[in-house]
Amino acid sequence: MNRIAPLSILALGILAFATLLLVIVPGIQINTEPPTPGLKPYTAQQLRGRQVYIANGCVYCHSQQPRSADQAPDDIRGWGRAAVASDYVFDRPHLLGTMRTGPDLLNIGARLPSREWQLTHLYQPRAISDWSIMPAYPFLFEVKDKAAPGDVVVSVPKEYAPRHGVVVAKPAALDLVAYLQSLDRTMPVPAKAIRDDGYDNDGVGK
């Protein structure tokens, strides 16, 4: 093989050009983006819950990126408006996800704010939806004979309740639910925020 030098220089040049346009320039653009007005940083408990979310692989089945109406009917599903870059300012790394085996969760805190519901659902999803294929997470809970003061007792329908005692949430479950409750990006987006406008260049949107 001859002319190795010009070939590799050309290949490196193409790679550098692509990196500049696809990584560095968007990075500069996005880094200057302020958080969406009304978005708060996560609290210590919510961050612990985020670690539980990551550790249990929730991201493999749940995305965190509602789409715009011309791509999917996510807004009518109640999953919220299309996400914009500034919604993820406090997520490092973001947990966008690619699979939608389950519903999108970026606004779960707005549409299912109930801590009790979330706890029941994590303990046994089938107790609520008998068709659900989500795994149950019983190891985030413990069965006690009697709830101690300060314990959070989970309401479980009779068919799924343990024969004796009550189901009590462990701290990890409470942290996870606190994180889920904090997922709320329903606040309006400033008109100038960076977002995907597609190729809709005639100015007439859907």
Add this chain to the structure above:
Amino acid sequence: MTRQARDNRAPEETFEPYEEHRGIPLPVLWIAIALALWGVVMLFQSHSAADSGITRRASQLSTQTGQTADAGAALFVANCSTCHQPEGTGISAAIPPLAGSPFTAARPEVVTQILLHGINGPIRVGDRDFNGHMPSFASVLSNEEIARIGNYVRKRFGGQPPELTPQLVARERERFADRGPWAGGAEIAGTVDASLAPQPPTVPARIVPTDAATRHLVNDGRGDAWACASCHGAQGQGNEDVPRLAGLPAAYIAKQLGDFSSGRRDNDSMRVVARALSKREMAALGRYYERLSVPSTARPSLGGDLARGEKLALEGDWENKVPACFSCHGPSGFGVAPTFPSLSAQHPSYTARQLADWAGGVRSNSPVQMMEKISGRLSAEDRRAIADYLATLPPVPARKPTPEEASNANTAR
């Protein structure tokens, strides 16, 4: 000998293959240049798309907040004329007229306060007494919009100069920040402008007590049912696809709970809750939420065409056999008990989702299959338009307790 044994068909062994320098064929070069040019053009085009997206959002925002030239008239038609009529004549014995009303000619604070808080009580306009029942617009209109409507109404019906400014409205908003609706003309005359007297006496507010068991069910839940408030909010205001319950007819809520429990209406979470409730509890919860009156927390969020939504709600689309929403659900979508739920101030993704569910056969529990047929004739864009429009309307005004409830309350006291 070796030379003779060589197969003549084989190439010369000493032959070294080589290629002469040949330039890129001209057509390929042209294609490459054309592609590059196309790329540059696309870059510029999509850049202008981002700009036009921003302009479009800005223009949507300004039409939504009504900053167009004659915004007062447009806001009046959109918000007031379903009840007070386009000419401000009102409806005899039901809705007070605006034309010639002393309220439109009184101090600017009067119209401002009525728009901000609504009225729930007897009011005298001219020589007639009305049973005032007006919603509060504080949660759905900005100070700017209230000033525009107020100036329009006072100029057109009271002949007054435009004295309302957004600053004045902001001050008036502060002044009685936490109060509910005015309890009738007498209270307005006594508090805001004495020149409006005499007014019919205000009937003292009758608070119907809720039994402790219902309150417990709403706020704390039970072992077998989550608290209503944990999803629907402390005041039944809802969010996203969790519906607002405040102000829905009691019978409607009880029927839906019954349908969730029997499976006529399909919703996994609500089925769990409804199966834990008795008929009596369902009825009590209905009465509890019917009486709640809370500010609107809904905002248009589906990018629907508000003008189209307003047309569908007020006039319908008879070419497609779609009747006006308000012809059954009452003026301004305040609902007609016991069958037709209120629609105003409902969250748009809930409304649009229900319309899609009716159309797709997922929800099928309406009387005589009416909503199934109507929703099926609406396009997806129309469903978004209606849902967004309904979210701009003020919430249902506080419902008056029936005489029976009132007497119960009085004996309880």
